[in-house]
Amino acid sequence: xKYYRDLxxxxxxxxxxxxxEVDPRxxxxxxxxxxxxxxxxxxxxxxxxxxxxxSVFMTDNKWAYPVDGTSRSGIEAVLVSLIxxxxxxxxxxxxxxxxxxVEISKRCGAEVVTLEKEWGSVFAPEEIVAAIRKFRPKLxxxxxxxxxxxxxxxxxxxxxxxxxxxxLLVVDAVATIGxxxxxxxxxxxxxxxxxxQKCLSVPAGLAPITYNSRAEAKLLxxxxxxxxxxxGDEAQDPAFRPIQSNYLDLSQLQDYWSPARLNxxxxxxxxxxxxxxxxxxxLEEGLEERFARHRLQERALVAGIEAMxxxxxxxxxxxxxxxTCIEIPDGIDGEAVRSMLLGDFGIExxxxxxxxxxxxxxxxxMGYSCxxxxxxxxxxxxxxxxxxxxxxxxxxxxxxxxxxxxKMG
Amino acid sequence: xKYYRDLxxxxxxxxxxxxxEVDPRxxxxxxxxxxxxxxxxxxxxxxxxxxxxxSVFMTDNKWAYPVDGTSRSGIEAVLVSLIxxxxxxxxxxxxxxxxxxVEISKRCGAEVVTLEKEWGSVFAPEEIVAAIRKFRPKLxxxxxxxxxxxxxxxxxxxxxxxxxxxxLLVVDAVATIGxxxxxxxxxxxxxxxxxxQKCLSVPAGLAPITYNSRAEAKLLxxxxxxxxxxxGDEAQDPAFRPIQSNYLDLSQLQDYWSPARLNxxxxxxxxxxxxxxxxxxxLEEGLEERFARHRLQERALVAGIEAMxxxxxxxxxxxxxxxTCIEIPDGIDGEAVRSMLLGDFGIExxxxxxxxxxxxxxxxxMGYSCxxxxxxxxxxxxxxxxxxxxxxxxxxxxxxxxxxxxKMG
Numbered sequence: 001x002k003y004y005r006d007l008x009x010x011x012x013x014x015x016x017x018x019x020x021e022v023d024p025r026x027x028x029x030x031x032x033x034x035x036x037x038x039x040x041x042x043x044x045x046x047x048x049x050x051x052x053x054x055s056v057f058m059t060d061n062k063w064a065y066p067v068d069g070t071s072r073s074g075i076e077a078v079l080v081s082l083i084x085x086x087x088x089x090x091x092x093x094x095x096x097x098x099x100x101x102v103e104i105s106k107r108c109g110a111e112v113v114t115l116e117k118e119w120g121s122v123f124a125p126e127e128i129v130a131a132i133r134k135f136r137p138k139l140x141x142x143x144x145x146x147x148x149x150x151x152x153x154x155x156x157x158x159x160x161x162x163x164x165x166x167x168l169l170v171v172d173a174v175a176t177i178g179x180x181x182x183x184x185x186x187x188x189x190x191x192x193x194x195x196x197q198k199c200l201s202v203p204a205g206l207a208p209i210t211y212n213s214r215a216e217a218k219l220l221x222x223x224x225x226x227x228x229x230x231x232g233d234e235a236q237d238p239a240f241r242p243i244q245s246n247y248l249d250l251s252q253l254q255d256y257w258s259p260a261r262l263n264x265x266x267x268x269x270x271x272x273x274x275x276x277x278x279x280x281x282x283l284e285e286g287l288e289e290r291f292a293r294h295r296l297q298e299r300a301l302v303a304g305i306e307a308m309x310x311x312x313x314x315x316x317x318x319x320x321x322x323x324t325c326i327e328i329p330d331g332i333d334g335e336a337v338r339s340m341l342l343g344d345f346g347i348e349x350x351x352x353x354x355x356x357x358x359x360x361x362x363x364x365x366m367g368y369s370c371x372x373x374x375x376x377x378x379x380x381x382x383x384x385x386x387x388x389x390x391x392x393x394x395x396x397x398x399x400x401x402x403x404x405x406x407k408m409g
Numbered sequence: 410x411k412y413y414r415d416l417x418x419x420x421x422x423x424x425x426x427x428x429x430e431v432d433p434r435x436x437x438x439x440x441x442x443x444x445x446x447x448x449x450x451x452x453x454x455x456x457x458x459x460x461x462x463x464s465v466f467m468t469d470n471k472w473a474y475p476v477d478g479t480s481r482s483g484i485e486a487v488l489v490s491l492i493x494x495x496x497x498x499x500x501x502x503x504x505x506x507x508x509x510x511v512e513i514s515k516r517c518g519a520e521v522v523t524l525e526k527e528w529g530s531v532f533a534p535e536e537i538v539a540a541i542r543k544f545r546p547k548l549x550x551x552x553x554x555x556x557x558x559x560x561x562x563x564x565x566x567x568x569x570x571x572x573x574x575x576x577l578l579v580v581d582a583v584a585t586i587g588x589x590x591x592x593x594x595x596x597x598x599x600x601x602x603x604x605x606q607k608c609l610s611v612p613a614g615l616a617p618i619t620y621n622s623r624a625e626a627k628l629l630x631x632x633x634x635x636x637x638x639x640x641g642d643e644a645q646d647p648a649f650r651p652i653q654s655n656y657l658d659l660s661q662l663q664d665y666w667s668p669a670r671l672n673x674x675x676x677x678x679x680x681x682x683x684x685x686x687x688x689x690x691x692l693e694e695g696l697e698e699r700f701a702r703h704r705l706q707e708r709a710l711v712a713g714i715e716a717m718x719x720x721x722x723x724x725x726x727x728x729x730x731x732x733t734c735i736e737i738p739d740g741i742d743g744e745a746v747r748s749m750l751l752g753d754f755g756i757e758x759x760x761x762x763x764x765x766x767x768x769x770x771x772x773x774x775m776g777y778s779c780x781x782x783x784x785x786x787x788x789x790x791x792x793x794x795x796x797x798x799x800x801x802x803x804x805x806x807x808x809x810x811x812x813x814x815x816k817m818g
Contacts, residue, residue, distance in 0.1 A: 027440045033436065034418070045416075248656070273418075284410075
């Protein structure tokens with residue numbers, strides 16, 4: 001028999017926009033024996049997780065639970081459940097993940113209308129509002145934090161236009177939840193998708209979502225009609241098609257998460273332990289305190305990057321606090337730098353996508369990875385590697401600049 | 410702030426048809442720090458996992474990898490990727506999970522033809538072959554081990570008819586993989602879906618699949634056409650619709666698992682550690698040895714159940730070795746028995762679905778839960794609880810009968 005060695009992942013400082021380092025308390029939680037999915041001890045943990053998710057999404061919504069898959073399973077679950085074939089969907093695009101919302105919406109049969117913004121900037125909310133009034137979509141899907149460009153889209157002031165147009169507002173907050181304010185109720189968002197492997201510091205594998213009664217009303221309407229269709233009653237509106245997915249059908253998922261516990265999938269027990277522990281950590285730290293920590297580490301990182309004489313990519317006014325995009329200096333091979341950082345220092349930073357490929361590095365300061373230690377180690381190592389690659393830098397300046405930020409607080 | 414207690418799952422002996430107890434080596438693997446998804450140390454683990462999955466599925470297929478979701482995400486990924494709207498799909502149904510295959514296929518737009526068998530028995534392969542010749546479906550989807558009724562469907566001899574009809578043969582082996590022989594190549598199966606939380610003793614959260622070049626050819630054909638459609642080139646066959654899902658699109662998933670590593674989702678790092686360790690355990694034990702262990706524990710359990718004077722449900726000729734269905738004696742409240750087993754003994758056995766609700770208990774002997782210790786503890790506890798509920802039993806007989814089986818080997 002072929003031999004496969006015992007698992008022994010090497011130590012890593014993970015400074016990408018996700019997945020990031022997992023809090024050791026979360027890792028410990030994952031090593032506990034599992035419980036059956038209908039064991040009352042387990043369903044109590046499921047209920048606590050829903051409760052904590054409401055706090056983290058800043059909502060009183062009845063529904064807040066994870067979809068069992070990685071973040072994009074949550075995005076697709078929301079879109080496939082809320083978009084009926086033929087529905088007009090508006091997607092403002094300002095980076096790669098906006099294109100993903102378009103692709104998923106098209107696969108759901110939507111007629112997609114897009115707005116496009118040059119990468120590196122975001123929309124003024126009024127631009128989105130004007131488009132809603134013009135196109136009158138049934139659903140507006142927008143990314144909150146776009147990791148591909150490191151931009152944060154302001155969302156306040158959009159929901160009123162959505163309600164006027166009777167459109168649902170869906171927000172991809174995969175990269176921001178737990179690190180940057182995401183206020184579902186205050187901002188009038190109808191459905192939000194969060195990610196586990198970024199600012200929550202839980203491994204990828206679950207996608208926490210929340211949605212309100214406006215979104216639920218659409219689910220329940222579809223469910224009523226499709227029950228007839230699936231039973232063979234074709235006397236319904238022929239334009240109607242049932243929710244295309246069983247696995248990602250929110251109307252079935254909410255029955256599973258309700259006290260009725262209607263059997264659907266087998267909840268990913270260990271991942272649920274992990275998410276619950278990650279949420280406990282967020283609430284113990286406090287949302288405001290956590291957002292402040294993310295902003296402080298960002299300031300220290302940026303001070304260090306600027307002290308090295310490196311340029312930041314994109315419009316500073318819309319910079320995402322948990323992702324910093326750095327222009328690769330002329331004449332430097334970005335991949336060689338990343339490779340030396342990983343191989344010699346065990347530090348991972350990210351490359352980039354599409355038009356930015358080879359032009360920027362992306363450094364995440366998210367969750368457990370968002371610490372003074374990690375920022376200082378990363379700046380020191382990056383400086384050393386850049387010196388090794390012949391960059392003209394003032395040695396030591398980056399770390400000193402970051403330490404000054406910490407001293408000032 | 411509301412207080413949520415530290416995680417402390419109570420000890421459990423889990424004797425259901427899944428999820429079952431997780432091997433402690435798998436739990437330990439899950440407590441290791443994560444790696445980035447494109448870290449070469451991590452992609453090496455992904456490749457090893459693919460390699461081990463080929464051994465466990467008994468195949469030389471190029472493609473064998475997990476879908477990031479629970480078992481039914483794997484089923485839906487295979488069906489949504491291989492069924493084109495309007496395709497005729499044949500589903501032989503002999504329990505609850507056959508109905509799930511029907512529901513998912515309908516949501517994929519299939520014209521579904523079903524064969525139905527009374528619960529408690531299975532099809533003769535010739536019956537399925539005759540239906541394939543009659544209906545000439547594009548795809549045949551069948552459950553290998555039906556946990557709802559505890560039956561095992563023989564699959565040999567079906568694939569020839571599928572090839573004659575140019576149909577793909579898809580098998581749901583969620584409940585059998587790693588506990589009962591599943592020979593993808595020998596049986597000519599085009600796509601197989603396995604489960605982690607049953608005979609592999611890994612938590613729910615990934616769905617290992619494999620498929621051959623016949624299945625891949627259909628994926629690649631669809632991908633070529635849909636690339637045009639998604640780009641807005643409507644000059645294609647108007648009947649064609651792209652794969653409805655992004656998340657579950659196997660043509661994208663295989664690009665992610667290929668050396669090209671085209672970005673799709675963020676692999677569920679910790680779950681991958683768990684699956685890899687679970688597969689290592691299977692291969693270290695040996696497939697044949699593992700199947701033999703499952704058969705031995707089944708024999709001991711059945712001997713004990715019969716010594717208690719309890720009846721087994723269903724046709725003995727098609728009994729699934731890893732699930733034993735027991736008729737609840739007249740006058741006994743099945744749920745009260747389960748509740749006392751769980752509350753007083755920390756042992757979980759399963760209830761049942763649909764027409765069998767309240768009529769049978771189901772005991773799983775799967776993976777790490779499939780041990781002499783667990784079988785003896787379960788028999789002893791069940792006997793004690795039944796005595797408490799007024800059953801007339803010969804005290805001590807069940808455990809003695811099982812011990813006799815172990816003694817004889």
